[in-house]
Amino acid sequence: MNSATHIAIIMDGNGRWAEMQGKKRVKGHEAGAEVVRKITQYCAAHEDIQRLTLYAFSTENWKRPRLEVEFLMKLLNSYLKKELNTYIKNNIRFEPIGDLRAFSSSLQATIKDVKTKTAHCDGLVQSLALNYGAKDEILRAVNKIRKSEDDITEAMLSNALDCKHDVDLLIRTGGDHRISNYLLWQSAYAEFFFCNTLWPDFTIKELKKIIKDFTKIERKFGGLK
Numbered sequence: 001m002n003s004a005t006h007i008a009i010i011m012d013g014n015g016r017w018a019e020m021q022g023k024k025r026v027k028g029h030e031a032g033a034e035v036v037r038k039i040t041q042y043c044a045a046h047e048d049i050q051r052l053t054l055y056a057f058s059t060e061n062w063k064r065p066r067l068e069v070e071f072l073m074k075l076l077n078s079y080l081k082k083e084l085n086t087y088i089k090n091n092i093r094f095e096p097i098g099d100l101r102a103f104s105s106s107l108q109a110t111i112k113d114v115k116t117k118t119a120h121c122d123g124l125v126q127s128l129a130l131n132y133g134a135k136d137e138i139l140r141a142v143n144k145i146r147k148s149e150d151d152i153t154e155a156m157l158s159n160a161l162d163c164k165h166d167v168d169l170l171i172r173t174g175g176d177h178r179i180s181n182y183l184l185w186q187s188a189y190a191e192f193f194f195c196n197t198l199w200p201d202f203t204i205k206e207l208k209k210i211i212k213d214f215t216k217i218e219r220k221f222g223g224l225k
């Protein structure tokens with residue numbers, strides 16, 4: 001049976017969720033952050049899940065209205081500060097991926113603080129993808145290793161990426177069927193699950209069902225069995 005060792009999620013639908021209730025889009029992000037908390041705790045309590053990588057802010061998300069971007073930055077900052085003790089209590093290691101240099105120095109400091117203070121945790125690794133784009137990640141990795149005299153190998157490139165771990169199960173909420181520049185290299189053999197549920201409505205029950213369906217898939221990795 002397959003094990004969903006590394007789960008990645010594209011958390012889509014916050015804005016629509018809020019608009020459907022006559023609320024401002026940012027209320028959807030606030031509700032979405034609560035779901036991040038619940039899903040992370042669930043994964044942390046299940047030993048076979050080792051990594052949870054969540055798409056929180058893409059390299060393209062800067063194109064959103066200034067106020068929405070500012071809200072997301074503040075939400076992230078307060079989320080991380082508030083969650084620090086929960087991360088430690090639940091043995092969760094926080095490992096951000098993405099190019100963090102674009103963030104304000106105070107947000108960078110919070111990210112670094114949570115990363116440092118959870119570095120000893122050896123349970124679930126929760127990665128938030130922050131100012132993350134897979135093309136950007138691959139370019140930064142290639143630029144890191146291109147001065148090597150040797151031909152670049154798959155292992156070398158993989159090791160130079162922010163996220164060095166293949167994805168087993170990639171979930172996208174919100175009804176769209178696209179990958180949106182997320183973990184392109186790491187998802188080469190991932191199983192994709194798309195659901196219509198908007199992220200703030202996503203539940204542990206739905207995650208459990210997806211994991212159950214995933215475990216029944218015969219993964220062949222290009223081979224015959």
Ligand code: FPP
Pocket residue numbers: 011012013014015016017029030032033036055056057061075076079128174199
């Ligand atoms: C997509 O919804 C979601 C995002 C761009 C950001 C994801 C952010 C969160 C889940 C909340 C903050 C996270 C943390 C960890 C504090 P959308 O706005 O594109 O929704 P739409 O497609 O309905 O417009």
